[in-house]
Amino acid sequence: MEPEDSPSRPLIDEIHSNGDIEDPSRSKRPIISSGEQLDVEAYASLYQGRTKIMRLLFIADHCEGNPGMRLEALRMAYEEIKKGENTQLFREVVQKIDGKMGPDYDSAWSEMVDRRAEQKKEKLENELNAYRTNLIKESIRMGYNDFGDFYYAHGALGDAFKSYVRTRDYCTTSKHIIHMCMSAILVSIEMGQFTHVTSYVSKAEQSSEALDPITASKLRCAAGLAHLEAKKYKLAARKFLEAGPELASHYNEVISPQDVATYGGLSALASFDRTELKHKVIDNDNFRNFLELVPEVRELINDFYSSHYASCLDYLGNLKANLLLDIHLHDHVESLYDQIRNKALIQYTHPFVSVDLRMMANAFKTSIAGLEKELETLITENQIQARIDSHNKILYARHADQRNATFQRVLQTGSEFDRDVRSMLLRANLIKHEYNLRASRKL
16 A cells, blocks of 8 residues: 555555554553343343333344343333333233243233223313313313323323323413423334424424523434434434533433433444544543443544544444344444445545555455455445556555646636626627617617
8 A cells, every 4th residue: 555645655554554453552452342242131221111111122022043132121121011001011011921931921910000090091081171161271281291191101102192282282381381392202202203303302492591401402312313213314413412411311211321322423423524523522522421331432433533443343343233222223223334334445545546455355354355346336436536456456546637627627717707708898888889778769
């Protein structure tokens, strides 16, 4: 490999500069192992409420080939559901367990809860009807809110959303509106209706004078999830990066601080350029607090920025299995990984006039044939300006002829100036001879 406009350097320097041989400063850093099997109990402890149950069920449904993890996730989901009143989810979990954990895991509990639920619902209806008869706005708002909480607790998310939204007509302060929006956002995330999430985040942000820092961070995380779902990774990264450290575990009914670091870090890697990555991620003091909770993500970001691609890709490879068990990130892992790898390939080739594909394949831990196919795709998509010498296994950069390009721009500018001057002279002569005026008089 030969850097552009500089004399050739010894081979060992070339390898060293591209991360194939670790430098002394890196060898002193501890290696963080991230390839262990997911600790389901530790993972579940980061969340509470419905999202904890749904994440456990998601793990149970997606940990193929690991029956032990599946049963552990179902057991924890079963126990968590019994702390609430969601009999619908309870029956689903009992069905999934299918007697594999003994006779104690049956559906008898749900019948008792359903009877209590009917009584509670009748009581709430009577109270709400009384409030509506007396036309007490605050009481009506609280009545609909109680109905929303009731439906949400019992898994009727559609009815819960309608009840929360009905409180809008009875909101009298900005805090009431924000409370309504946060409830609607929570249910919308659970239903997967992220267009509603975006809408109610915007509505809540309009009452900015009543937003405390924790609520503002919650709204940014909710917006980040909506952008992530829409595969708008750059917008998602910006929202997660704006979350403040005061968020802590205050939003663990939706997202944990570790998720903020992981979602924001990977989205930024896939969509930010080097300057943005440095200023908005690595030098971001607030986001650094989140990254400290997930050392693997912190290290892979630093490795990517430092061009230690082999180490970065190792971290990504070790993280992948666990990321595929994440309820929000699951559908985006492949897309994010492809974009991150493509950016690494582009950055690796950018500074050089020629690149030895054998060395590059070694740096990226792939075969030469596989690397050629990846580079061919990037060249075809015009993301890398280069050509491949397949016989000698060398990539040659096609750098633009700056001198020729400058001359072309000068000639184009001159032509445009000449045309503009001719147009002005023509207009001046028309005005001088009153051509337009005479033509109008003839008519």
